[in-house]
Amino acid sequence: MSPDLLAPPSQTSAGAAPADFKGPLRGLKVIDAGTMIAGPLAATHLADFGADVIKIELPNVGDSMRHWAPIKDDRSLWWKVIGRNKRLITLTLSKPRGQELFKQLVREADIVIENYRPGTFERWGLGYDVLSRINPRLVFVRVSGFGQTGPYAKRGGYGTIAEAFSGIPSFTGFPDRPPTLPGFPMADSVAATFSAMAAMFAVYNRDQGGSGRGQEIDVSLYEPLFRLAEAQVIGFDQLGIVKERQGNRLAEDSPRNTYLTKDGRWVGISASSQKTFERLALAMEKPKLITDPRFRDNASRCTYADPLDAEISAWFAERDFSEIAAIFERADVVAGPVLDIRDIFSDPHYAARGNIVSVPDDDFGEVRMQNVAPRFLGTPGEVRHSGRALGADNREIFIGELGLSEAEFSSLEAEGVI
Amino acid sequence: MSPDLLAPPSQTSAGAAPADFKGPLRGLKVIDAGTMIAGPLAATHLADFGADVIKIELPNVGDSMRHWAPIKDDRSLWWKVIGRNKRLITLTLSKPRGQELFKQLVREADIVIENYRPGTFERWGLGYDVLSRINPRLVFVRVSGFGQTGPYAKRGGYGTIAEAFSGIPSFTGFPDRPPTLPGFPMADSVAATFSAMAAMFAVYNRDQGGSGRGQEIDVSLYEPLFRLAEAQVIGFDQLGIVKERQGNRLAEDSPRNTYLTKDGRWVGISASSQKTFERLALAMEKPKLITDPRFRDNASRCTYADPLDAEISAWFAERDFSEIAAIFERADVVAGPVLDIRDIFSDPHYAARGNIVSVPDDDFGEVRMQNVAPRFLGTPGEVRHSGRALGADNREIFIGELGLSEAEFSSLEAEGVI
Incomplete structure (x- = not known):
C-alpha cells in the first residue's frame, strides 16, 4: 500500500x-x-x-x-x-x-x-x-x-x-x-x-x-x-428436470441465442413469442420459416433449434451489423448487440x-x-x-x-x- | 391453453x-x-x-x-x-x-x-x-x-x-x-x-x-x-480498460477458476488473498508454490495464471471430489463444488x-x-x-x-x- x-x-x-x-x-x-x-x-x-x-x-x-x-x-x-x-x-x-x-x-x-x-x-x-x-x-x-x-x-x-x-x-x-x-x-x-x-x-x-x-x-x-433461479426447484421436484448447459440457448425459448455478424459483432436475439418470431422471419425475408412445421410454435422451435439457428446464423454471417440494425429497426424486431464499454461510452441511449x-x-x-x-x-x-x-x-x-x-x-x- | x-x-x-x-x-x-x-x-x-x-x-x-x-x-x-x-x-x-x-x-x-x-x-x-x-x-x-x-x-x-x-x-x-x-x-x-x-x-x-x-x-x-458491473466504467475512463472474456478466470484475482476432479465434478476456487492462497498451496502439499516468485502475490499470480492453473488442475485431476473436500475441510480452504439441483436436494446445508x-x-x-x-x-x-x-x-x-x-x-x- x-x-x-x-x-x-x-x-x-x-x-x-x-x-x-x-x-x-x-x-x-x-x-x-x-x-x-x-x-x-x-x-x-x-x-x-x-x-x-x-x-x-x-x-x-x-x-x-x-x-x-x-x-x-x-x-x-x-x-x-x-x-x-x-x-x-x-x-x-x-x-x-x-x-x-x-x-x-x-x-x-x-x-x-x-x-x-x-x-x-x-x-x-x-x-x-x-x-x-x-x-x-x-x-x-x-x-x-x-x-x-x-x-x-x-x-x-x-x-x-x-x-x-x-x-x-x-x-x-x-x-x-x-x-x-x-x-x-x-x-x-x-x-x-x-x-x-x-x-x-x-x-x-x-x-x-x-x-x-x-x-x-x-x-x-x-x-x-x-x-x-425461478423454476429450478419445482422443475426437478415435479418433473425431474436437471437443467443443463446449452450455450446461449434456453431450453424453453427458441430462437434465443447470440449470432455473429459479418463484421464480427455478436447480437443477442430472443424471439420465442409467436408474433416476435414471425416479425423476425419476415425481416430476414424468410417467410418459409413461419410455415415450416418444425418452427410452427415455440415448443416445436425448441426441438428444432439446431436447423433454426443455422438459418439465422447464415443470414447474420452475410451482413454487417449496421445493415442488420437498420432492417430490424424498420421491422420492429428487437435484437441486442453485445456492447462492450467502448460501445457504451458512445451509445446515444446511455448518454x-x-x-x-x-x-x-x-x-x-x-x-x-x-x-x-x-x-x-x-x-x-x-x-x-x-x-x-x-x-x-x-x-x-x-x-x-x-x-x-x-x-x-x-x-x-x-x-x-x- | x-x-x-x-x-x-x-x-x-x-x-x-x-x-x-x-x-x-x-x-x-x-x-x-x-x-x-x-x-x-x-x-x-x-x-x-x-x-x-x-x-x-x-x-x-x-x-x-x-x-x-x-x-x-x-x-x-x-x-x-x-x-x-x-x-x-x-x-x-x-x-x-x-x-x-x-x-x-x-x-x-x-x-x-x-x-x-x-x-x-x-x-x-x-x-x-x-x-x-x-x-x-x-x-x-x-x-x-x-x-x-x-x-x-x-x-x-x-x-x-x-x-x-x-x-x-x-x-x-x-x-x-x-x-x-x-x-x-x-x-x-x-x-x-x-x-x-x-x-x-x-x-x-x-x-x-x-x-x-x-x-x-x-x-x-x-x-x-x-x-x-462495478469498475467497468471507471476502469475504461481512467485506464482505457476494456474487459475481455477469460473463461472462469478474473483479470484481478488469481487463482480463480473452476477445476475438474478425477470423478468429473467441477469445483470453483477463489484464493486471491495471500492467506487463502497459502492455505491452498499447503493443503495441496505444494509449499513451493508459495516461494515461487511468479506466485508471490495476487498481482504476480494474475500474470502467471496459466502455470498456476496447470499446477492446481493437475492436482485436482488425480483426486476424487470427496477426497479433495476432506483435505480442504481440514485445511480450512474454501472451495465450492458446482452443484446442480440434484446435489442441492441432498445437501445438508440447504436442508x-x-x-x-x-x-x-x-x-x-x-x-x-x-x-x-x-x-x-x-x-x-x-x-x-x-x-x-x-x-x-x-x-x-x-x-x-x-x-x-x-x-x-x-x-x-x-x-x-x-
Missing part, C-alpha cells in the same frame, strides 16, 4: 454534510461495518439515495477494496465506486474502546450492515442482543457466505463459492466447457441488493407496521441467487439516460462512473463524490458529532483505536 | 385473508399490473414478506407465464413460483370500465408495479398524473427494457437484449466462444429486486421523510446490471437452512420450491401458497372488497371486463 493512502483528506475534499444529501432516504442513518463487496455495496445502494452512511475501516489498513484492481497511481478505481457517497471513519472493533465508540454510533443508527464471518461480531461483544439493548429500533443486517446457521455457516464464503453453490453455473455456458461463472461479482452484488431491500422491509415494519422495533436479518451470498456521471474525486479531480439506479422522478438519488481517503471524516464524526476532545482524539489515533 | 386453466378455484384453494399474512410488510397494499417476469417478480418479493399483492391478469388469457416451460399437465410450474403468495383477479385495463375498477383499487394502494411498453398506461388513461390525483400517496413503479426516456425507450425490451446491452456478457465466458448469457433471467430478476428495493425507498420517503407523497420510479432492465419448502398447491396438492430470501429473525416471510388459477380471488375482491353486486359481477364477466 502506498503511504499516501493514509494521508489526511485534501483541502478540496468533496464531502458534504448529511443535511445537504438528496434522495428518498434522506434522514436515514446507516453504519457500514462491512468489508469488500456484499455488505459495503448494500450500504452504497442506500447512500446513493440519500442515506447518511458512515463506513468503518481498520486504522492504517483500510478496506481491502482499496487495494483491488483496477489500480491507478496506487489508488483502486473500484474503491472509488463502492466507497462513493459515504462518510469514512476508522475504528478498531476488536478493541474495547473501539467497541464503546461503535455503540455510541449505534445509538443513533437505523441500520448496521456487516459481513464478517458468523460469530465475529459476537466475539467483539457486538451481537444483536447487545446492540438491540442499546437501540431497539436498530435493523442489523448480517451478510455471510452461507448464512448465520447450518453446517457450513462457519466456512468463509466468497462470491465464487456461493455462485457455484447456487446451482446457476451448472446451467450457464457451453455443454463442452466448464460451468461458467459470471464476469462480475454476481453473488456479492445480488446479495447486496437483497440486503438493502430487506433492510427497508424491516424499517417499514418498525415504523409503519407498528412494532417500533428493528430486527436481525440473515443474508447469505448463495440464497439470493437460489431465490432468483440520454445519463447513465455515466462525472463525479468529484479527491485524487483525480473528476472520474466517470455509473450513475445511481433506478431513476426516481420525485426525489432522485445522486453521486455526490467518489470513495475518499481513509478516515476522511474522522474529525467531523468523532469530535464534531460524538463529542471527543482533541486530546482524546489524538490519543485514540496513537493507540490505533481510530 | 387448457380450458380448465379457466375453471374457478377449487374448494380446497389455498388462499388466506390478508389479515393472516405474516412478515415485515404486513399491511402494505400492492397492485401487480405487470406481465411475465420483471414487474411480477418485484411484486412477489413484496408478497413473500407479507404485503397484500393483488395481481391483475387479462380475462380468459392470463399472464404469459401461465404458458411458460416447464409445464406439467398443462400447468406452468414457473407460474406457480412467480405467482405465489398473490391474490389474483382478472381485469381488462384497455376497457373504460376496467380502468374505473383499476382506479378504485389504486385508491387504497401503496404501490403499483407495471412493466408494459412505455406509453401503454398513458394510452389507457392510467399515467402517473392521473393515478397520483386519485391517490397522492401512491408509488408507481414502471419497469421497461430501456426505461421511460431516451431514444430506445419505445423498443420492446427483453431480458436477453438488456443483458447484452449492459456490457456484462462481453466479459463473461470463454475468449474463443460467444459472449455468454446467463442460464437464468438475470436482467429481469435483478431489475425486479431493484424495483422492490426502490419502491420501499419511496415508501420511506413518503412516510418517514415527511413528504406524505408517493412518486414515479423508472426502472429499466439494463441499468440495474450496469450499476452492478438445515430450509431453503426448499413444500407449499400447498391447488393442482398438485403440494409442490416444492425455493423459500423466501433473506431470513428475518423477527418477522420472517413465508410462502403461503403457489400461484393459483386465473381469477381465483375475483369474487372476494370485486364483490367482497369493491362492493360490486352479483348482477354487476356477472355482466362484467360476460363483457370480458373481468
Whole structure:
C-alpha cells in the first residue's frame, strides 16, 4: 500500500454534510461495518439515495477494496465506486474502546450492515442482543457466505463459492466447457441488493407496521441467487428436470441465442413469442420459416433449434451489423448487440439516460462512473463524490458529532483505536 | 391453453385473508399490473414478506407465464413460483370500465408495479398524473427494457437484449466462444429486486421523510446490471480498460477458476488473498508454490495464471471430489463444488437452512420450491401458497372488497371486463 493512502483528506475534499444529501432516504442513518463487496455495496445502494452512511475501516489498513484492481497511481478505481457517497471513519472493533465508540454510533443508527464471518461480531461483544439493548429500533443486517446457521455457516464464503453453490453455473455456458461463472461479482452484488431491500422491509415494519422495533436479518451470498433461479426447484421436484448447459440457448425459448455478424459483432436475439418470431422471419425475408412445421410454435422451435439457428446464423454471417440494425429497426424486431464499454461510452441511449456521471474525486479531480439506479422522478438519488481517503471524516464524526476532545482524539489515533 | 386453466378455484384453494399474512410488510397494499417476469417478480418479493399483492391478469388469457416451460399437465410450474403468495383477479385495463375498477383499487394502494411498453398506461388513461390525483400517496413503479426516456425507450425490451446491452456478457465466458448469457433471467430478476428495493425507498420517503407523497420510479432492465458491473466504467475512463472474456478466470484475482476432479465434478476456487492462497498451496502439499516468485502475490499470480492453473488442475485431476473436500475441510480452504439441483436436494446445508419448502398447491396438492430470501429473525416471510388459477380471488375482491353486486359481477364477466 502506498503511504499516501493514509494521508489526511485534501483541502478540496468533496464531502458534504448529511443535511445537504438528496434522495428518498434522506434522514436515514446507516453504519457500514462491512468489508469488500456484499455488505459495503448494500450500504452504497442506500447512500446513493440519500442515506447518511458512515463506513468503518481498520486504522492504517483500510478496506481491502482499496487495494483491488483496477489500480491507478496506487489508488483502486473500484474503491472509488463502492466507497462513493459515504462518510469514512476508522475504528478498531476488536478493541474495547473501539467497541464503546461503535455503540455510541449505534445509538443513533437505523441500520448496521456487516459481513464478517458468523460469530465475529459476537466475539467483539457486538451481537444483536447487545446492540438491540442499546437501540431497539436498530435493523442489523448480517451478510455471510452461507448464512448465520447450518453446517457450513462457519466456512468463509466468497462470491465464487456461493455462485457455484447456487446451482446457476451448472446451467450457464457451453455443454463442452466448464460451468461458467459470471464476469462480475454476481453473488456479492445480488446479495447486496437483497440486503438493502430487506433492510427497508424491516424499517417499514418498525415504523409503519407498528412494532417500533428493528430486527436481525440473515443474508447469505448463495440464497439470493437460489431465490432468483425461478423454476429450478419445482422443475426437478415435479418433473425431474436437471437443467443443463446449452450455450446461449434456453431450453424453453427458441430462437434465443447470440449470432455473429459479418463484421464480427455478436447480437443477442430472443424471439420465442409467436408474433416476435414471425416479425423476425419476415425481416430476414424468410417467410418459409413461419410455415415450416418444425418452427410452427415455440415448443416445436425448441426441438428444432439446431436447423433454426443455422438459418439465422447464415443470414447474420452475410451482413454487417449496421445493415442488420437498420432492417430490424424498420421491422420492429428487437435484437441486442453485445456492447462492450467502448460501445457504451458512445451509445446515444446511455448518454440520454445519463447513465455515466462525472463525479468529484479527491485524487483525480473528476472520474466517470455509473450513475445511481433506478431513476426516481420525485426525489432522485445522486453521486455526490467518489470513495475518499481513509478516515476522511474522522474529525467531523468523532469530535464534531460524538463529542471527543482533541486530546482524546489524538490519543485514540496513537493507540490505533481510530 | 387448457380450458380448465379457466375453471374457478377449487374448494380446497389455498388462499388466506390478508389479515393472516405474516412478515415485515404486513399491511402494505400492492397492485401487480405487470406481465411475465420483471414487474411480477418485484411484486412477489413484496408478497413473500407479507404485503397484500393483488395481481391483475387479462380475462380468459392470463399472464404469459401461465404458458411458460416447464409445464406439467398443462400447468406452468414457473407460474406457480412467480405467482405465489398473490391474490389474483382478472381485469381488462384497455376497457373504460376496467380502468374505473383499476382506479378504485389504486385508491387504497401503496404501490403499483407495471412493466408494459412505455406509453401503454398513458394510452389507457392510467399515467402517473392521473393515478397520483386519485391517490397522492401512491408509488408507481414502471419497469421497461430501456426505461421511460431516451431514444430506445419505445423498443420492446427483453431480458436477453438488456443483458447484452449492459456490457456484462462481453466479459463473461470463454475468449474463443460467444459472449455468454446467463442460464437464468438475470436482467429481469435483478431489475425486479431493484424495483422492490426502490419502491420501499419511496415508501420511506413518503412516510418517514415527511413528504406524505408517493412518486414515479423508472426502472429499466439494463441499468440495474450496469450499476452492478462495478469498475467497468471507471476502469475504461481512467485506464482505457476494456474487459475481455477469460473463461472462469478474473483479470484481478488469481487463482480463480473452476477445476475438474478425477470423478468429473467441477469445483470453483477463489484464493486471491495471500492467506487463502497459502492455505491452498499447503493443503495441496505444494509449499513451493508459495516461494515461487511468479506466485508471490495476487498481482504476480494474475500474470502467471496459466502455470498456476496447470499446477492446481493437475492436482485436482488425480483426486476424487470427496477426497479433495476432506483435505480442504481440514485445511480450512474454501472451495465450492458446482452443484446442480440434484446435489442441492441432498445437501445438508440447504436442508438445515430450509431453503426448499413444500407449499400447498391447488393442482398438485403440494409442490416444492425455493423459500423466501433473506431470513428475518423477527418477522420472517413465508410462502403461503403457489400461484393459483386465473381469477381465483375475483369474487372476494370485486364483490367482497369493491362492493360490486352479483348482477354487476356477472355482466362484467360476460363483457370480458373481468
